[in-house]
Amino acid sequence: MxxxxxxxxxxxxxxxxxxxxxxxxxxxxxxxxxxxxxxxxxxxxxxxxxxxxANKQALLSHVVHQDQSRLIETLTSLGDTPPPDLASGLRMLIETALQSLRLSLLWQREARHLGPDDYAAVRARTRWIADRVDALSIAPARPDLDPFLRELRSWAVVGLVTSPGHYDTSLASTRLADLLLQAGIRVVGCLPAQEPAHDGLRPVDRPPTGRREL
Known part of the structure; x- marks a missing residue:
C-alpha cells in the first residue's frame, strides 16, 4: 500500500x-x-x-517566473486602489518578497542565461512590478515628485524589498521585515538631491545624462 x-x-x-x-x-x-x-x-x-x-533554461524560467508571480499577484489584488497608507503597502510587498528570497539574486545574476523570449518576459514583468509600486505606493505618498523621481524611488523600493537574497542574516523574518519597512519609508520620503545654482540650490529633477549617472 x-x-x-x-x-x-x-x-x-x-x-x-x-x-x-x-x-x-x-x-x-x-x-x-x-x-x-x-x-x-x-x-x-x-x-x-x-x-x-525540457532543459535548464526551462527550469530557470519557471523559478524566476514563479517568484515574480508572487509579487504580481499581491500588486494585482490591490486593483487600482492604493493601500490606506505607505506603510501598509510596503508591508504587503515586503512580506510577499520574503517568500521568494532568491528572486533578486536569480533575476539580476542569472536571467541573462534565459532564451530571448523568456528574458524579455522577465524584464517586462520586472518593469510592471516597478510601475505598480509607483502607482500604488510612491505616487500617493509623494504627489510633489515628478514622474522621473517617482520612478527612481520605485526601482529603489523594489531593489530594497528583494535584497535579502544577496546576504545571509540571522534576523527573524519579522525583524527583517520591520527593518526593510523602515528603510522603504525613508527611500520614499527622502528629499530630491540638490545641486548649486547661481540663485541658490535647486532640485536635481532631470533624468541622468551620462553613462556614469546611468
Missing part, C-alpha cells in the same frame, strides 16, 4: 524540482549546475526530471 507521503509526491514533484533548482542556481550559478545535480537534489532520476522540464 502507498503511504500518504508517496501518494502526495507526484502532485508536488514539479514544485519540488523547481525549489531544488532555485537553491542550486542561487548557490552555484546557472552554468555550474547540471541537470543531474538537480535530479539528485530532487530525489529522482535525470530521465524523470526531463519529463517535467
Amino acid at each position: 502507498t503511504t500518504g507521503a508517496h501518494a502526495k509526491r507526484p502532485k508536488t514533484r514539479r514544485a519540488d524540482i523547481g525549489e531544488a533548482a532555485s537553491a542550486l542556481f542561487a548557490a552555484r550559478g546557472f552554468h555550474s549546475v547540471k541537470m543531474d545535480d538537480i535530479a539528485q537534489a530532487s530525489g529522482i532520476t535525470a530521465r524523470a526530471l526531463y519529463r517535467h522540464y
Whole structure:
C-alpha cells in the first residue's frame, strides 16, 4: 500500500524540482549546475526530471517566473486602489518578497542565461512590478515628485524589498521585515538631491545624462 507521503509526491514533484533548482542556481550559478545535480537534489532520476522540464533554461524560467508571480499577484489584488497608507503597502510587498528570497539574486545574476523570449518576459514583468509600486505606493505618498523621481524611488523600493537574497542574516523574518519597512519609508520620503545654482540650490529633477549617472 502507498503511504500518504508517496501518494502526495507526484502532485508536488514539479514544485519540488523547481525549489531544488532555485537553491542550486542561487548557490552555484546557472552554468555550474547540471541537470543531474538537480535530479539528485530532487530525489529522482535525470530521465524523470526531463519529463517535467525540457532543459535548464526551462527550469530557470519557471523559478524566476514563479517568484515574480508572487509579487504580481499581491500588486494585482490591490486593483487600482492604493493601500490606506505607505506603510501598509510596503508591508504587503515586503512580506510577499520574503517568500521568494532568491528572486533578486536569480533575476539580476542569472536571467541573462534565459532564451530571448523568456528574458524579455522577465524584464517586462520586472518593469510592471516597478510601475505598480509607483502607482500604488510612491505616487500617493509623494504627489510633489515628478514622474522621473517617482520612478527612481520605485526601482529603489523594489531593489530594497528583494535584497535579502544577496546576504545571509540571522534576523527573524519579522525583524527583517520591520527593518526593510523602515528603510522603504525613508527611500520614499527622502528629499530630491540638490545641486548649486547661481540663485541658490535647486532640485536635481532631470533624468541622468551620462553613462556614469546611468
